Amino acid sequence: QVQLVESGGGLVQAGGSLRLSCAASGRTFSSYAMGWFRRAPGKEREFVAAISWSGSVTYYADSVNVRFTISRDNAKNAAYLQMNSLKPEDTAVYYCAARKYTATRHSSEYGYWGQGTQVTVSS
Numbered sequence: 001q002v003q004l005v006e007s008g009g010g011l012v013q014a015g016g017s018l019r020l021s022c023a024a025s026g027r028t029f030s031s032y033a034m035g036w037f038r039r040a041p042g043k044e045r046e047f048v049a050a051i052s053w054s055g056s057v058t059y060y061a062d063s064v065n066v067r068f069t070i071s072r073d074n075a076k077n078a079a080y081l082q083m084n085s086l087k088p089e090d091t092a093v094y095y096c097a098a099r100k101y102t103a104t105r106h107s108s109e110y111g112y113w114g115q116g117t118q119v120t121v122s123s
Contacts, residue, residue, distance in 0.1 A: 022081075049070035
């Protein structure tokens with residue numbers, strides 16, 4: 001079992017940066033792949049980024065590639081999403097999610113979810 005808590009969201013101007021954190025409980029965090037997803041108002045939840053249990057494999061949505069960086073610190077039971085060059089279209093609730101071992105872009109394959117953190121980018 002893994003419990004996830006996101007933090008770091010907020011209001012930022014376009015072009016700015018934010019760093020989201022996902023704190024995980026449990027002693028087996030290092031065996032879980034982590035993903036970040038987002039849901040914008042009136043839209044479906046979409047994949048943002050994912051990282052394998054070891055950190056050696058990462059995936060990004062085309063819309064955030066180069067601007068966002070996913071990372072993890074297994075010693076701290078935490079995953080991060082560094083978001084640079086933010087755009088108004090990045091406004092959404094951001095969720096972290098966990099699944100065993102391999103990273104994937106598909107939200108249905110993640111069994112553990114946080115409550116989300118709001119990111120608002122003003123123009």
